[in-house]
Amino acid sequence: MVQEIALAKRATLYCGSAEAEWSDFAVAVSLFETAETKGHLISKSIMNSPLFNHVADFLGEIKSLGATRLVDATSNLFRKSDTGQVLERLSTLDALISNLSVFEASRAHDVIYAVLVLAKGTHMSAMVNGQRQTRNNYEAQTSVRSEPMSATQQRLAKSVTRKLEKRVDESRFTIDYDRPFFNVCKDFLTFTIHGSKSLDIICRPWVPVEGFTDGDPPPSWLLTMNKTAFGLRHDGSYSRKHADTLVGTPGVGKRNYSASGSLEVTDKWRFGENNKARSMYAEGFVIDEVEDKKPSAMEGIIPHAWLDIGGWTERSALPPDAFWRTLIADRGPNGLNPPAFYPLACKSALNKSVEGSNISTGTLVHNGKSDIVAEFLRRVHEVIWMKRLINTKHELLGMGPDTTKRRDLICILYGYNVPVILRPQKDEKTGEAYFQFVGECYVHGIMDGEAFESARSRSPEREIDKKVFEIR
Numbered sequence: 001m002v003q004e005i006a007l008a009k010r011a012t013l014y015c016g017s018a019e020a021e022w023s024d025f026a027v028a029v030s031l032f033e034t035a036e037t038k039g040h041l042i043s044k045s046i047m048n049s050p051l052f053n054h055v056a057d058f059l060g061e062i063k064s065l066g067a068t069r070l071v072d073a074t075s076n077l078f079r080k081s082d083t084g085q086v087l088e089r090l091s092t093l094d095a096l097i098s099n100l101s102v103f104e105a106s107r108a109h110d111v112i113y114a115v116l117v118l119a120k121g122t123h124m125s126a127m128v129n130g131q132r133q134t135r136n137n138y139e140a141q142t143s144v145r146s147e148p149m150s151a152t153q154q155r156l157a158k159s160v161t162r163k164l165e166k167r168v169d170e171s172r173f174t175i176d177y178d179r180p181f182f183n184v185c186k187d188f189l190t191f192t193i194h195g196s197k198s199l200d201i202i203c204r205p206w207v208p209v210e211g212f213t214d215g216d217p218p219p220s221w222l223l224t225m226n227k228t229a230f231g232l233r234h235d236g237s238y239s240r241k242h243a244d245t246l247v248g249t250p251g252v253g254k255r256n257y258s259a260s261g262s263l264e265v266t267d268k269w270r271f272g273e274n275n276k277a278r279s280m281y282a283e284g285f286v287i288d289e290v291e292d293k294k295p296s297a298m299e300g301i302i303p304h305a306w307l308d309i310g311g312w313t314e315r316s317a318l319p320p321d322a323f324w325r326t327l328i329a330d331r332g333p334n335g336l337n338p339p340a341f342y343p344l345a346c347k348s349a350l351n352k353s354v355e356g357s358n359i360s361t362g363t364l365v366h367n368g369k370s371d372i373v374a375e376f377l378r379r380v381h382e383v384i385w386m387k388r389l390i391n392t393k394h395e396l397l398g399m400g401p402d403t404t405k406r407r408d409l410i411c412i413l414y415g416y417n418v419p420v421i422l423r424p425q426k427d428e429k430t431g432e433a434y435f436q437f438v439g440e441c442y443v444h445g446i447m448d449g450e451a452f453e454s455a456r457s458r459s460p461e462r463e464i465d466k467k468v469f470e471i472r
Helices: 002-007 022-039 041-047 066-075 093-100 151-170 181-196 305-309 321-327 342-351 361-367 371-384 450-457
Strands: 012-015 018-021 078-080 086-089 123-128 131-134 172-175 230-232 238-240 280-296 387-392 397-401 409-413 420-426 433-440 467-471
Touching: 002 066, 012 022, 018 022, 022 041, 022 066, 066 093, 093 181, 172 181, 280 305, 280 450, 305 387, 321 342, 321 371, 321 397, 342 371, 361 371, 371 387, 397 433, 409 450
Parallel strands: 123 172, 433 467
Antiparallel strands: 012 018, 078 086, 123 131, 230 238, 280 387, 280 409, 280 467, 387 397, 409 420, 420 433
16 A cells, blocks of 8 residues: 555545545645644643543654654655656665554565565566566667677676676565565565665564464564554554664664774674574674663653662762763754753753652653653653663663663674674573574663774773674
């Protein structure tokens, strides 16, 4: 349905006996979202109305509603001419998968296959009766010369053709419905990682659980849709259930962090074969270890125990930099530097809470009198929801998944823009050591390439102890 709306020159929306032009509906939804995003006018109106029992989130998260996502997705896929002809595709395949996977498909393969035609820089071929049917034909696109070529021209022509074929092959995705869905997932990751030179896709939840029908759960490096930031409520609306991903949305041209510096994925990255088919190998190094962890931020509530581990012992003073910056992952809206008023807003939120109790951020957002405090806490929600505050062996403060445990390892993987938490494991049958992917994490002070110098400073030879991690 997404591609049909996006590619249509004209579309009509029907609801019972009513109908509306899709373009009019899209304008209305866009204005609705803008009113909420800019000044939270919708939630404020709902909270002041007895029709909605004064419940501010009666409609859930406006930006996560199906209508909002559908309009955003279909409005930003192409540049079109005045006549509706597609002039340019704007979204990469990984951006499409990350943004559209919330929409259901009757077959798991179509989470990927159905959007291939929408992706920029992607060529398609299909397996039919075991034979590859290619959409692009190099020979058909090659012009015929009427005069013979010299030896130099022939060598040049062959070189150009090889380079063209290589570039097209690298951007080709083969459709094969007979291929197990797990292998299709690996095809997509290989395609994305080779194209982007980044491992960030590993931290984005996009995999439908129903795609794994053989009884084996997906490996830890495939994040399923139950880890998405927003989930469907029984009333049909969406509400937050997890924090946003630190790596952000692909395709926006800007990365929020650069924990691995300028290093891209190395040639050590690969998938295992045969009995190691569920393994993924990636190069990197261990930078720290989880020493202590505090309770999870259920429903975005800041546990009182976080204040002590964050070093905020003098409550009448402003919070320590490391603490308030960790609460917002040291970023403000849209990945920009945090506004200067954030530490004051953090202190104000504490002052509005009962002494010695947890800080109910949701209550302060919807019922508080300060829009400035509410703006700060909305950013806090994006970072801490269902996360744990952690302290590391080298006394760094951070934020990790709710499943984080003591002695988990904080690692830098080449080509990954944020640190990750890996858990050492041992195979019960073979005794082999491997790692489980726990998730991405924020660790204050190592988010922008500082981990490399820190690792060197701990080595007598000032060399980083690189290794290849087997992750299952």
